[in-house]
Amino acid sequence: MDCACGTGKDLVLFNSLGLDVTGSDISDSMLNIAQKRIDENKAKISVLKADYQFLENTFSKKFDAIVCLSSAINETEFDVLKSLKSMKNVLNDHGIIIFDQGQTDMSMKNPPLYSLEVNNRDFSRLYTMNYLENIMTVNIFDLVHTEGQNDMNVNIFKIKIRLYDEWIKILNEVNLTGEFYGNWDLLPNKKTDSKRLIVVARKK
Numbered sequence: 647m648d649c650a651c652g653t654g655k656d657l658v659l660f661n662s663l664g665l666d667v668t669g670s671d672i673s674d675s676m677l678n679i680a681q682k683r684i685d686e687n688k689a690k691i692s693v694l695k696a697d698y699q700f701l702e703n704t705f706s707k708k709f710d711a712i713v714c715l716s717s718a719i720n721e722t723e724f725d726v727l728k729s730l731k732s733m734k735n736v737l738n739d740h741g742i743i744i745f746d747q748g749q750t751d752m753s754m755k756n757p758p759l760y761s762l763e764v765n766n767r768d769f770s771r772l773y774t775m776n777y778l779e780n781i782m783t784v785n786i787f788d789l790v791h792t793e794g795q796n797d798m799n800v801n802i803f804k805i806k807i808r809l810y811d812e813w814i815k816i817l818n819e820v821n822l823t824g825e826f827y828g829n830w831d832l833l834p835n836k837k838t839d840s841k842r843l844i845v846v847a848r849k850k
Contacts, residue, residue, distance in 0.1 A: 647709045649698040649733065650718035654680025654691075661689045670696035670704065699728045702735045710741045717747040720805040722781065730820045734849060743822070743847040749782070749807050750828075751837035757782075768792040780807045810837060813845060822847040 651657050651669035653676055661667045669691060671677050677693050684691045696704040698714065712733045719729060733743050757777055764771040772787045783804050790797040808816070810826065817824045824847045827833065828840030835843055 647701075647705070647711070647736070648713050648715070649696070649701060650714050650716075651680055651693065652676045652716075652718075654683040654693070656713070656715060657691050657693070658683055658687050658689055661687075661691050667691045668705075668709070669693040670698065670701070672697050697724075699724055699732050701732045705736050708736050708738045708741070710738050712737055712741070712743045714743070714745040717749070717805050719745045720747055720749075720808055722804040722806055726806070726808070726816060727820060730816070730822065730847075734820060734822065737849065739849060741848070744845065745847075746842060746844040747805075747808070748842055749805075749809065750835075750840050750843045751809050752839055753841060754807060754809065777807075781805070782807055810835060810843065813843070817845075817847055821850050823850055824848075 647668045647670065648656055648660070649670050651671050652673075654669060657667050657669045657680060669680055670693065671680070672695065674695065677695060680693050684693070694704055714729075714733070719726060730743070737743060757775065759775055761773040761775075762770070763773060768791065770789045770791065772789070774785045774787070776783045776785075781804055783802065786801045786803075788799045788801075813824065813826070824845045826835035827842075827844040827846070828835040829842045830844065
């Protein structure tokens with residue numbers, strides 16, 4: 647299950663790998679986009695509205711893997727302990743919880759102020775970041791610049807900056823063990839140079 651599936655891009659990828667996939671998100675608009683993407687790809691994927699702090703209220707089945715990607719677990723409106731406990735409640739005994747973030751011990755020594763995520767002929771997405779203590783405010787600028795169109799949408803969200811040592815404490819509090827990686831190449835996380843923090847957590 648992708649418990650913060652957003653527009654469903656990862657759902658379709660997981661399904662293409664032969665996995666039995668379920669998606670959930672708290673946003674109706676995100677779920678609508680995800681369903682459209684699923685239909686366009688003729689994929690067999692179910693999506694449901696759910697708050698990942700209370701997954702057991704929506705799902706009676708248990709999953710082999712639960713993912714929460716792109717810093718979604720750090721959004722300030724969610725309680726991280728409650729969220730991980732909920733994920734654990736719908737996880738099979740030998741299952742895994744995977745979450746990731748772009749904030750690392752290395753990157754936060756010189757916090758980035760912007761990131762150009764997409765830039766092609768028809769569409770650009772620019773992130774700008776502001777920092778106040780351990781809260782990062784992310785402004786997302788989506789610019790559509792196809793011929794005859796010139797639209798811009800702006801979205802804002804806040805995330806709590808949590809680094810390696812804090813994640814160790816959090817996982818211990820919810821009785822999970824964790825393996826820490828520095829990128830999707832699965833090299834171990836290093837405080838000195840890792841550009842991403844990826845956690846694979848398991849029940850103790």
